[in-house]
Amino acid sequence: MKTFNKILLAFLTIFLIVSCQDLEDLNKNPNQPDKVSTATLLTGAQKKMMDYIYDTWFSGRQALPYAQYWSQRNYTEEDRYQIRESVNNSYFNHLYVTAGNYVLIEKMNSDEATKAESATYGSNNNQIAVAKILKVWLMQVIADTWGSVPYSEAFKLNDGVTYPKYDDLEVLYPGFIDELDEAIALIDEDEVAFTSGDRIYDGDATKWKQFANSLKCRIAIRLSKVDPNWRSYIDEAVASGVFTSNDDEAMFKYSNEAPNECYFYRGFFVDGRNDFSITKPFTDLLKGQRDTLNNKQHPWEGVVDPRLPIYTTSRSGNYVGLPYGLPSNNMTTAIRNAAPTWYTSSPPTILNKDFSVPLMTYAELCFILSERYNWDRGWYEEGVRSSIEHWYALAGESADQDELDEYVESVSEVVNAETVATQKYIHLYMHGTEAWSEYRRTGYPLTMLKPGEFTYVVSGEKVPFTPLSETKGDLPARVKYPTNESTLNPTGFSAAVAKLQDGTNNYYSKMYWDVRTAQNPHPENK
Template sequence: MRKSFLYISLVAAVTGTGCTKDFDEINTDPTRSSPANFDPNYFLSSSQWEHANAISGYNGPILFQSGWVQIFASTSSGAANYYSNADKYVPSSNTNTYLGSSWNVAYRSASLANEAIETTTNRPELSNLANIATIMKVLNAQYLTDTYGDIPYTQALQAKTNVTLPVYDKQQDVYKAMLADLDAAVGKLDPAKTGPTADLFPYKGNVAQWKRFGNSLLLRMAMRLVKADAALAKQYAEKAAAGGTLASVADDAFIKGDEANGYRNANTAALNVAGDFYEVRWSKTLIDYLKGTNDPRVGVIAEVPAAGLAGNQSFGLAGNNDPAIQKGLPNGFDLNAGATDISKSPGYAGGTGTGADFTPIGQYSRPRSAVYGNYSGPVFVLSYAESELLLAEAAVRGWNVGGTAAQHYANALGGAIQSLGAFGGAATVPAATVTAYVAAHPLDVSSQTASLKMINEQYWATTGVQLNFSEAWNNWKRSGYPVLTPVNYPGNFSGGAIPRRQPYPLSEATLNGANYSTAVGGLTGGDVWTSRLWWDK
């Protein structure tokens, strides 16, 4: 892995975008090695690393979706006031920068995947690499369209052929194209041929695992469409299941940081900023949900800091992870001594410490340092538990995906708990505990509504504790579960509603104005936080 990371900066340096004719010739220094001389495998690893950056840290999800769907809560004052974007839907001084970061970094990841495809042309021995790179392109495109709406897809990544003002494809068309492209790429993967040699997923180039990942991504995309195009959703969900989806937690897709070589997990880097470390806590909504069934993940993910302000702000001082004392912070409160001060919240837990060492949020649970404080920890992309929950829902809907909804739900619940082991030994739950918990909490099959509620609440909790905030948000938009009470904090940018998209980057109106205007014209309500996407019914 170390060699893969060392190539990331080098490869990124030779794949910058431009907007002129004869791009390659003009931008190639004849005294230096050209991109054609690089091993295209390292374009893949660079694409994977950039995708991890797009879906984590300050590039967007932790500052927006983490609080929108009440995974995290924050008092959002003092040093960490930028979390007001998430917890209260109130702009901070850098909101416009944050909302464009996911766009820029995800397209960078897609462009690197595209380079891998182009540099494998006429090299049949690298066909698996080319098709895996296509999977990465689609992975990024789904993230982009689910976050923003209509996006450039068919004309994207073509600056080298002088397409510098790409049209925005309608989300409906983007989804149809992505499904077709992904299906074709997965179908061409051949485990008998060489796999990629610089793979940052735990697969380490295992083509059979990539095939299962591709099918699970196809399933996830299909299930997004259950309300927008049920027939298309059913078609591709059944096809994905027949092709073979993620088979166990050993197939979980994540990308680990490499702290020794300067590649830090962006979520950890954000949470370890002083203001974040002090003020960001688990939401009451999440902790109450997990404690309601004595979920063993409570003691894994959460800790109450040591008493007092100093104890709450000390990075190296572990808290108490006894499940019985964990309390989630209610969303929508602050430390400003007014009507929305945390001390005025219903059921206020009380602070800890005395005098100058008092903190009013001392009894509320934060992400456990031993689990989420590792800069080399994983950024989850797609897990076995997610895949099994989607299969459970498909089965509830009567689709032919093999097995029963109850079986898939049980698989998912066990996998969700086991998946946290990727964060290290402190996050590992004994197998006997997992087995007993799964047996005691079967799927409610008394009605379709009861099953869908249980499945999708579990999806939210699972992706939430994996810190895959964007996926928790998108599935909440799709399913409506869990039922969340919005925050209506003074000065918010969404009229007191939970945001359903991010506005486009401000640069798009300047750099690609005509196509941007067309895209905005197709949004009911315009380029605002509350406009619904095509599949978001």
């Protein structure tokens, strides 16, 4: 009996030891490894960044309506500048978390404890450069949206910084240019940037350098009204190497396989929501048709844009846009049924599962260079041509060259600030934040519907566009800071709000680079 008890005790001891070891293994989540490679971080950060910005919330209910590309078919409150605070809070946090992942990639490639292991996924310096480029791209979207935001003291929680200051825009934008210069100097084109994980350029260091220089041009043009050095920034970028064709542009291509489809597609066909249509002002611009309700002229009246059938679908053979900013109680079934519905088996290209979402395109660069060289006709025509070819390629088609030549000739009779800005606006479709920002910088296109102007006729009466938030008679100058910031970062938040017009968190405080006034709605470049 004693022998049996000893054997049993020994067995139980061994069982308990093994069981404890098994439990330790069970407590490890195989989907959340202790160590994450820089390549894995890059893939996740790239995808999340695009998911958050190019979706039916940040873009669909905010940036695209602000740029007057999209109207909502059912609930139009956001089109009229009444945001959902919960959404505003969430996206501010999401975008900062994503930017933090790029900071982590930089740290893992510079920290002595991790840089050797990280180098197995590509040159340390090239990885740091890519992370910096993407971080600057994302932080510019954040700054363009909310205004002055935390940056220099952000991402320093481990250093004890719990309440980071909000950096003024006149410091942020030149700082972005400096950081891009640092990234460009780090890039070794003879080495791969990432051996895996890069969904934009597949690790091609030369392409990343071209993107960094082209992005530098975008930031420089944003400063064209306030910084006399903006031309030199562009000249430096061109000398270092920018995009040279559509083959160079920075695109994030989604998958046809669930759950990795483009979030525009998912918003319609996975979430099952038919909430959006192209707007009447934008459709009329593409159709070469003037705004008769407000007697606004069209820069190319009677000229139909060849991108129209790529951007949207017809209804009984007609292209009709949805009124912009119509109150929800006026958005009748008859009005919705007159506009195109994309909730079909043949939606437009923008709702393809594998739609390639742009970070920046060659056509945008061409329009920037046209402006840089005093509205240069050659760069302008190259921009129009490459834009049409870009959009047809996304649709899996080729533009008819004779029609393309005819269109380019028709819209090139006059090349000036208005025509360059308007063609750039047409090209930037689906990049709502950039188009909205360019309107705030230039005042173009003139076809944008302003508060108080008429949006539709109901029962013989013209219905004015009436925002639900004060914007001082214009499109929003910014998005209000998220309410959560007042409690999570009260010091930084209070100091930033105090610098806004009227010392309030509002929609009408202009960005540093937006110097338009009622007397001077289209200021000259410095």
